[in-house]
Amino acid sequence: MNPGSDLKFLFIINPGSGTNRQDWPAIISNYFNNLNHTVKIYQLHGDFSRQTVIEQIVSFLPDTVVAVGGDGTIKLIAECLVNTKVPLGIIPAGSANGLAKELDIPEDYEKALNLLVTGVLKKIHLLKINNQICIHLSDIGLNAHAVKKFETLPGRGMWGYIRASLKVLRINPMIKVEIALDNKVIKRKAHMIVVANATRYGSGALINPLGKLDDDLFEVVIVKKISLGELFKMIFSHNPYDSNKTEIFQTTKLTLRSARKVYFQIDGEYIGKVNEVQAMLLPFALEIIVPPAAG
Structure with missing residues (x-):
């Protein structure tokens, strides 16, 4: 980005994201007050939709659209920018901010605002999963069930997610699936299966050590057995997984069928119960503003 040029920024704010109730319109206006840029601020309200965002983009014709919210807000706005020449900026304001962490976008809002112009x-590549866009991570089973539970519990933030995970962990049944990859078909029983474009959840847990947002593959991570040892690797040591407990496959397309309907989420948004997941790679479908070191 060129800090000296006159750019048009459209900020889409989700006031319901996260737990930190900042006065985002005031923060954004104050930051750009002495800069040679044009800013429009739009706050999402009620039962907003992708069409709401598209209407704002068409009317303002911005150089950059900035998502102020969590992964769900980012997903919504990214869906409006796929295969356009309008880049996405991110101000992390959600409960977990998984994609922002993946891209080294600072959670400090002043640094994140500065990044928009510097x-x-x-x-990056995206995934198309069951006709929806996925930027980051999607899964079925344990984590998706925790996401659903999290949406029903009072309070937000990481501790809310941890409480939801503990509630579903003891009742999470095994999933029986058949998985068709590029060159093989496998059958497995698992606690959860992750379709991964990126590497880690917003919690910091490294679920996919092979992930890159700009390579030609995505990963399918099969968590066959949950153990303290594997959780320690994901959260702390990042040592190689035990293949008897966690498997990783790389592919460009996926068809997964489950013997029963299972919990399903995309980028932190609970979608519902499904018994089939289809995924394919969308190469270089989105531009994002990132720190120079991550470009």
């Missing part, structure tokens, strides 16, 4: 553009 950062670089990075083209």
Whole structure:
């Protein structure tokens, strides 16, 4: 980005994201007050939709659209920018901010705002999963069930998610699936299966050590057995997984069928119960503003 040029920024704010109730319109206006840029601020309200965002983009014709919210807000706005020349900026304001962490976008809002005018553009791949866009991580089973439970519990933030995970952990049944990859078909029983474009959850847990947002593959992570040892690797040591408990496959397409309907989430948003998941790679479908070191 060129800090000296006159750019048009459209900020889409989700006031319901996260737990930190900042006065985002005031923060954004104050930051850009002495800069040679044009800013429009739109706050999402009630039963908003993708069409709401598209209407704002069409009317303002911004150079950059900035998501102020969590992974769900980012997903909504990214869906409006796929295969356009309008880049996405991110101000992390959600409960977990998984994608922002993946891209080294600072959670400090002043640094994140500064990045919008000093950062670089990075083209990334997306996934199309059951006709929806996925930027980060999608899964079925344990984590998706925790996401659903999290949405029903009072309070937000990481501790809310941890409480939800503990509630579903003891009742989470095994999933029986058949998985068709590029060159093989496998059958497995698992606690959860992750379709991964990126590497880690917003909690910091490294679920996919092979992930890159700009390579030609995505990963399918099969968590066959949950153990303290594997959790320690994911959260702390990042040592190689025990293949008897966790398997990783790389592919460009996926068809997964479950013997029963299972919990399903995309980028931190609970979608519902499904017994089939189809995924494919969308190469270089989105531009995002990132720190120079991550470009």
